[in-house]
Amino acid sequence: MSVSVPLKAALRGRCGVCSEGKLFEGFLTLKSRCDHCGQDFTVADTADGPAFFVGFFIMIVLAPFYFILPVAEIPISAKVLGYGVVLAATVGLAYWLLPLAKAVLFNLQIYHRAEQAQFEDQAPK
Numbered sequence: 001m002s003v004s005v006p007l008k009a010a011l012r013g014r015c016g017v018c019s020e021g022k023l024f025e026g027f028l029t030l031k032s033r034c035d036h037c038g039q040d041f042t043v044a045d046t047a048d049g050p051a052f053f054v055g056f057f058i059m060i061v062l063a064p065f066y067f068i069l070p071v072a073e074i075p076i077s078a079k080v081l082g083y084g085v086v087l088a089a090t091v092g093l094a095y096w097l098l099p100l101a102k103a104v105l106f107n108l109q110i111y112h113r114a115e116q117a118q119f120e121d122q123a124p125k
């Protein structure tokens, strides 16, 4: 299987192992296991990784607008409208991208059976 399998499944919110079972039971809450293949979803944890990547992406894309609007030579009403649009884009992008980023990171973890790093002398034998 290629690495695109878990990525394509993530874009559809599906399990990274079988590509069939749903990942989420809530907006960002994962199910405890896959309904289709039985994959245990508690073996991996994305922690704050999705928020980190999404936050930085949004900052890189939209931060220039927050700096340009105050110095732009446009009427104050246009600035207020501009801030409204940029704020809505910030919130909208965050809500749209967070589940996708979480699904991608989670699917890559379970697909590659990634685990938390351990010292060799503390690893289970």
Ligand SMILES: [Zn+2]
Binding pocket: 015, 016, 017, 018, 019, 020, 021, 034, 035, 036, 037, 038, 039
């Ligand atoms: Zn599955």
